[in-house]
Amino acid sequence: MSEAKADILLVGGGSVGAIVALNLESGRHASVTVVCRSNFAAVSSRGYQIRSCDHGSVNGFKPSIVVNEIPQASDSRPFDYIVCTTKNVVDVPPSLFDLLRPAVTPGKTVIVLIQNGLNIEKPLIRAFESNIVLSGVSLIGANEPEPGTVVQDFPDTLYIGAFRNPKVSAKLEDAAADDFVRRYSAGGKTQCSVDKNVxxxxxxxxxxxxxxxxxxxxxxxxxxxxxxxxxxxxxxxxxxxxxxxxxxxxxxxxxxxxxxxxxxxxxxxxxxxxxxxxxxxxxxxxxxxxxxxxxxxxxxxxxxxxxxxxxxxxxxxxxxxxxxxxxxxxxxxxxxxxxx
Amino acid sequence: MSEAKADILLVGGGSVGAIVALNLESGRHASVTVVCRSNFAAVSSRGYQIRSCDHGSVNGFKPSIVVNEIPQASDSRPFDYIVCTTKNVVDVPPSLFDLLRPAVTPGKTVIVLIQNGLNIEKPLIRAFESNIVLSGVSLIGANEPEPGTVVQDFPDTLYIGAFRNPKVSAKLEDAAADDFVRRYSAGGKTQCSVDKNVxxxxxxxxxxxxxxxxxxxxxxxxxxxxxxxxxxxxxxxxxxxxxxxxxxxxxxxxxxxxxxxxxxxxxxxxxxxxxxxxxxxxxxxxxxxxxxxxxxxxxxxxxxxxxxxxxxxxxxxxxxxxxxxxxxxxxxxxxxxxxx
The missing domain is CATH 1.10.1040.10 (N-(1-d-carboxylethyl)-l-norvaline Dehydrogenase; domain 2)
Structure with missing residues (x-):
C-alpha cells in the first residue's frame, strides 16, 4: 500500500538541509523542493556529495526539485510542509515570514522550524494565523566545507513537536507533528521522535x-x-x-x-x-x-x-x-x- | 647653575618610551639609556622619527645610550631611576622584577612604573625591599606604525606619585617623586605633576x-x-x-x-x-x-x-x-x- 508523498519545501539547502532532504527523500513519503542559495550551481548540476555518519557516502544526491528562490505556492498542489533550516537572524531583514509568505497556503501548509532559540514561532504564528507551526530541535553536527559537499559527523537526532497557535486546534497540531515524524523516520537511518514538551x-x-x-x-x-x-x-x-x-x-x-x-x-x-x-x-x-x-x-x-x-x-x-x-x-x- | 644629570634606564623603547625619553633628554636633567627590543636596529642606527602633538616633528632623536638588553648595574655609576614603559603581562614569564633585577642597585635605584593597572608595585616591592617604587599614570596617546617611527596624537599628561614601601620612609619616597617630576618637566613641553593620591x-x-x-x-x-x-x-x-x-x-x-x-x-x-x-x-x-x-x-x-x-x-x-x-x-x- 502506498500513500501520497507529501510535497515539502525545504528552505535552506546547506549542510543540515541536505541531510534533512536526504532523510525525507530516502523514506519515500516526501518529495522535496530545496531552495539553495550560495550552493545552487553545485547542487543543481551535480547534486550533493555527502559523507555522513548516518548514511555513509552518498554521491550526487539530488532532491526532487532544486530551486534558487522561494517559489510561489501552487493552487493545485500547495506545499504540505515548509521546513526551514536556515539561520534565523531576526535583527537583519528580510524576516523569515516575509520570505516564506509566497509559498505558504493559508490553512494548509505546515511550517516546520528546525532552528535554534526561543519564541521563534511567534512572528510566524502572527503572520500565518491559520497555519500549524512545528518545532524542530536538531542535535545534528554537519558542515559544508565547499558548495554541495556535506560532512555529517554527529548523528541526526530530531525532536518534532507542535508550537501552540491559539487559532488552530491542538489535536490537529499534534497530528501534523506525528505525520511529519512518520515521514521523516521512514528511511530508517535517523532518530526522529515526537516532542510532547517543546x-x-x-x-x-x-x-x-x-x-x-x-x-x-x-x-x-x-x-x-x-x-x-x-x-x-x-x-x-x-x-x-x-x-x-x-x-x-x-x-x-x-x-x-x-x-x-x-x-x-x-x-x-x-x-x-x-x-x-x-x-x-x-x-x-x-x-x-x-x-x-x-x-x-x-x-x-x-x-x-x-x-x-x-x-x-x-x-x-x-x-x-x-x-x-x-x-x-x-x-x-x-x-x-x-x-x- | 647646573646639577648632575640623573642616570635613567628606560625599559621599553616603544612609542610611549620614545616620548618619555624625549621629554627627559630635552630637559637636560637626565641621561637616558633606552632598552629597545623589536626596534633596536632602527633606533640604534637612525634614532626615532617622531611626529608629536607635544614636540612637533623630531627626526633622528637618539637617547644617550641605546641597548638591546637590560644592562648590569654599574657599581661606580648605578642607575638613579629605572622607568618601565613596557606592557606588564604578569601571567606570562619572565616577570618584570626578574627582568629588572640585574639593573637595580638596592637602596639606590628608584623604580618608576608607567604602566596600567592595580597592585603592580607589589611584586616589585617584594623583590626590591629597600628601593623606592613610584607610580606613573600616563594619559598619552602614541603608537609606532613602523620600527622607530612614533606618532603621538594625544598629549603626554603624566602623574607621578609614591607607592608605599613599608621598609622605606614616606618622606624619601615623596622626595623621589618630586625629583622625578622636576626632571621630567624641565623640557617644558609636557604636563607632569606630582600625584599625592596614587x-x-x-x-x-x-x-x-x-x-x-x-x-x-x-x-x-x-x-x-x-x-x-x-x-x-x-x-x-x-x-x-x-x-x-x-x-x-x-x-x-x-x-x-x-x-x-x-x-x-x-x-x-x-x-x-x-x-x-x-x-x-x-x-x-x-x-x-x-x-x-x-x-x-x-x-x-x-x-x-x-x-x-x-x-x-x-x-x-x-x-x-x-x-x-x-x-x-x-x-x-x-x-x-x-x-x-
Missing amino acids: GYTRWRKLVYNSCLNSICAITGLDTGRIRLADGAVTGLVRPAMKEIVAVARKAGYELPDSVVDDMIEMDPVTLYLPPSMLSDTRKGNFIEYENILGEPLREAEKLGVPMPTLKVLFHLCQAIQWKNKELKGLVSVPPSSSAA | GYTRWRKLVYNSCLNSICAITGLDTGRIRLADGAVTGLVRPAMKEIVAVARKAGYELPDSVVDDMIEMDPVTLYLPPSMLSDTRKGNFIEYENILGEPLREAEKLGVPMPTLKVLFHLCQAIQWKNKELKGLVSVPPSSSAA
Whole structure:
C-alpha cells in the first residue's frame, strides 16, 4: 500500500538541509523542493556529495526539485510542509515570514522550524494565523566545507513537536507533528521522535546554545578548547548555564541539575568543534544571538530571574553583530577626524 | 647653575618610551639609556622619527645610550631611576622584577612604573625591599606604525606619585617623586605633576581601562564604534564602569559619579581609537588583563562588592589570553580525534 508523498519545501539547502532532504527523500513519503542559495550551481548540476555518519557516502544526491528562490505556492498542489533550516537572524531583514509568505497556503501548509532559540514561532504564528507551526530541535553536527559537499559527523537526532497557535486546534497540531515524524523516520537511518514538551526541549538546548555557543563565538575558542582554557568553564560556562536552568525552571520547565554537565561534556573534548555562532563569527557572518540570548534574557526579565552573565554575553554579541553590520554596509559611522 | 644629570634606564623603547625619553633628554636633567627590543636596529642606527602633538616633528632623536638588553648595574655609576614603559603581562614569564633585577642597585635605584593597572608595585616591592617604587599614570596617546617611527596624537599628561614601601620612609619616597617630576618637566613641553593620591589616580584610570579597554578588545570595536554600537554603552560600558566606581569608593577612593561620562567621552567619537588591549588582540599579542581586570576583581571580592559585569569580562579576557598562549606555544592541547 502506498500513500501520497507529501510535497515539502525545504528552505535552506546547506549542510543540515541536505541531510534533512536526504532523510525525507530516502523514506519515500516526501518529495522535496530545496531552495539553495550560495550552493545552487553545485547542487543543481551535480547534486550533493555527502559523507555522513548516518548514511555513509552518498554521491550526487539530488532532491526532487532544486530551486534558487522561494517559489510561489501552487493552487493545485500547495506545499504540505515548509521546513526551514536556515539561520534565523531576526535583527537583519528580510524576516523569515516575509520570505516564506509566497509559498505558504493559508490553512494548509505546515511550517516546520528546525532552528535554534526561543519564541521563534511567534512572528510566524502572527503572520500565518491559520497555519500549524512545528518545532524542530536538531542535535545534528554537519558542515559544508565547499558548495554541495556535506560532512555529517554527529548523528541526526530530531525532536518534532507542535508550537501552540491559539487559532488552530491542538489535536490537529499534534497530528501534523506525528505525520511529519512518520515521514521523516521512514528511511530508517535517523532518530526522529515526537516532542510532547517543546518548551522543555528548547530550554534544554538553550543551556548549550545560549552559553557554550555564545562564549565560543566571543572568545574564538572551540568547544574542546573552551573546556581546556584557564577558568572558562568555572568562570563563564557554568555560571551562564545555571542562569538558563534557573529561568527555565521559573518558566515551568524542570531541567535537572545534571543538564549542565551533560551539555558541557556532550562532545569529546578532542573533537574541537566550532559551534554554529563561532563558525559564523569566523566567517564574519551574522549570528543568531537574538533568538539564542535575547529571548531567554527577556523571559528572565519578565520572570524576575537575574541573568548577570547572560546579559553581558548578550550585549557583547550585540556589539559583534553591529560590527558585522558595519562591515556589510547595514550601518555606517561618521567620517574619521584626526587628533593632531 | 647646573646639577648632575640623573642616570635613567628606560625599559621599553616603544612609542610611549620614545616620548618619555624625549621629554627627559630635552630637559637636560637626565641621561637616558633606552632598552629597545623589536626596534633596536632602527633606533640604534637612525634614532626615532617622531611626529608629536607635544614636540612637533623630531627626526633622528637618539637617547644617550641605546641597548638591546637590560644592562648590569654599574657599581661606580648605578642607575638613579629605572622607568618601565613596557606592557606588564604578569601571567606570562619572565616577570618584570626578574627582568629588572640585574639593573637595580638596592637602596639606590628608584623604580618608576608607567604602566596600567592595580597592585603592580607589589611584586616589585617584594623583590626590591629597600628601593623606592613610584607610580606613573600616563594619559598619552602614541603608537609606532613602523620600527622607530612614533606618532603621538594625544598629549603626554603624566602623574607621578609614591607607592608605599613599608621598609622605606614616606618622606624619601615623596622626595623621589618630586625629583622625578622636576626632571621630567624641565623640557617644558609636557604636563607632569606630582600625584599625592596614587590609589585614587589608578582607580580613576581603571574606570577607562577595566571597562572600555577590555570591552573594545573583546568585541573588536574601537572607542568610537563602541559608543555607536547598539546597546554597548548602556548594556556594557556603563554597568562595568559603575562597578569599578563602587569598589573604588569601598576601597576609600571617592570617585565622583561624573567620572563615568568623563571616561566615555574622553576622546571625540570620530577618532575611532583602538585602546591598548584592542591593539594587542588585533596583533595576537598578550593582553594586560590581570592588572587591569583581575586585580580590581580580587579587591572587589575582598571588599564584598559585586562585580557581575567585570567578572564576565575578566574571564573572557582570560580565555582570549589562553588562546594566544596556545598560538604562541605556551600551552598545548591534546591531539584532535575524529567523530566519524
